[in-house]
Amino acid sequence: MKMAGDGEKLITYALGSCIGICLYEPQRKLAALIHIMLPLNMETGRKNAYKYADTGIRTTLREMEMKGACRAAINAKIAGGARMFEVSGGSLGNIGQRNSESVHQILRMEKIRLLWEDVGGTIARTMEFDSATGNGTIRSYGHPEVKF
């Protein structure tokens, strides 16, 4: 997880089945970018909170509040959750989808508005997020850049 203000930009590279979650508080122009890999934290020690959708989002929200963000004003934009390989059977193929479902559910439970999403498909995405505007871009191989 990376956090920025003062017009700084945040970037996370090559989201495949992972999901990039941009959390933004427009009044303070405080931005956070989380790169989650798995839907739910079932680690015993819970060491890597930011690796999972549930603990990643919740921990980041708390840290934003500690930096003075107003919880009710925070919104979200998300991208990723792709299926990189067409593999028949098993749980391997749908990790992206499970990540996406979990992120949606946690955002709903935490009452964070989801303003924009670009999830699913079969392509990797690099996500850049501007703390000055709350907008960003998605870069992919062989596809035009997407602004959000």
Add this chain to the structure above:
Amino acid sequence: MDIKNYEDLSGLEIDTLKEIGSIGTGNAATALSQLIGKEVRITLPEVRIMGYNEAIEWIGGPEAITAGVLSQLGGEINGIMLSVQQMDFINLVLSNVLGRSVTDFIQLQEMQISTLVEVGNIMISTFINALSGLADISIKLTVPAFAVDMQGAILTVPMAAYGGQSDYIMTIGGNFICDNRQVPCRLLLSPDIRSLNFLLRKLGVMDE
């Protein structure tokens, strides 16, 4: 004593995994040589256990484009094996098998892709055959899947599959030498922890 994640591996256990890597890549080089009809040798491979970020840097950064061939391991061992095929490797194969090379991944067409999948499949299966022979276990492989995209996203697949257990992956790297040129060989193996324990016990290196 069973290990709980890759960090717990002892020096002897890591040496054993290195030996497997060495024999496996040697066999893969022989298979590649038969396929392209030229002598292919391999430098002494380096087998390491790496964290995700280290592994990404090792293959050249998250955004570089690469081709990946992936098979899932079943039977007595569960896991994922990935053959990362960078441009130099792809052209070594394509120029020798199909007589024409490419300059960008976007130029890959069905015929080339199926050749690369087959090469990946051969490399993975010869490696796994060496492993199952050494440890006397039966391992089944799924039909290989193929993708071209950013390396970071391709590498995440084996990491995410067992990411709840460990942040580490086994990397097997060496250089194929063919026509006096060196071409990187990059294989990644990610057995789940239960399977890794089973494997080490079968190889007789685990302390009881």
